[in-house]
Amino acid sequence: QSVLTQPPSASGTPGQRVTISCSGGSSNIGRNTVNWYQQFPGMAPKLLMYRDGQRPSGVPDRFSGSKSGNSASLAISGLQSEDEADYFCAAWDDSMAGVVFGGGTQLIVL
Amino acid sequence: QVQLQESGPGLVKPSGTLSLTCTVSGDSLSNYYWTWIRQPPGKGLEWIGYVYDSGRTSYNPSLKSRVTMSIDTSKSQFSLKLSSVTPADTAVYYCAREILAGYYNGEWGSWGQGALVTVPS
Numbered sequence: 001q002s003v004l005t006q007p008p009s010a011s012g013t014p015g016q017r018v019t020i021s022c023s024g025g026s027s028n029i030g031r032n033t034v035n036w037y038q039q040f041p042g043m044a045p046k047l048l049m050y051r052d053g054q055r056p057s058g059v060p061d062r063f064s065g066s067k068s069g070n071s072a073s074l075a076i077s078g079l080q081s082e083d084e085a086d087y088f089c090a091a092w093d094d095s096m097a098g099v100v101f102g103g104g105t106q107l108i109v110l
Numbered sequence: 111q112v113q114l115q116e117s118g119p120g121l122v123k124p125s126g127t128l129s130l131t132c133t134v135s136g137d138s139l140s141n142y143y144w145t146w147i148r149q150p151p152g153k154g155l156e157w158i159g160y161v162y163d164s165g166r167t168s169y170n171p172s173l174k175s176r177v178t179m180s181i182d183t184s185k186s187q188f189s190l191k192l193s194s195v196t197p198a199d200t201a202v203y204y205c206a207r208e209i210l211a212g213y214y215n216g217e218w219g220s221w222g223q224g225a226l227v228t229v230p231s
Contacts, residue, residue, distance in 0.1 A: 044224050045221060098157050101154055
């Protein structure tokens with residue numbers, strides 16, 4: 001049971017806009033910034049978004065992040081087949097004094 | 111560009127101690143937080159904890175009684191020990207580094223490739 005809640009799967013067709021949600025509480029998302037990771041099978045996760053909506057160098061601007069209250073979202077516009085991967089949200093949790101994750105969302109490009 | 115590489119036994123007996131080392135190249139360990147994260151096969155990510163260059167540590171409360179992390183800046187390595195392992199500890203173990211020095215927020219821009227550790231039943 002993950003502290004942050006994500007839908008287990010999401011899907012879209014090429015060119016579409018897809019949103020992945022991440023729901024938490026006042027001790028994590030409500031007080032701290034959210035980071036997003038992209039993971040392909042057999043590979044280490046890759047930092048996709050940090051501090052709610054900042055993209056590391058090299059991440060296409062098709063990816064965007066936002067936060068409101070105790071929830072955050074990752075949006076992918078102009079969906080491409082290579083975006084098919086697992087996506088995880090993460091945030092510092094003040095109660096646990098550590099980082100908590102969402103359970104991950106498998107994105108399927110139809 | 112910093113690179114991280116995990117190493118250690120891939121098989122640990124139940125009740126034994128899992129020991130992994132992360133070797134860092136391309137940058138100094140100084141001023142950074144160094145993190146261990148694990149992922150059971152087919153499941154999500156779990157934060158294990160971090161060690162700072164000073165040796166200061168912070169652990170996941172659910173694992174705290176069994177975890178020890180250490181750092182050796184002279185060898186450019188940091189290590190994880192997890193005691194009293196069970197099959198539930200079977201996972202890919204990753205080491206990672208924050209994108210910014212002296213700052214901890216789970217913003218891991220550099221990762222090792224991961225090391226699968228199996229605890230048989």
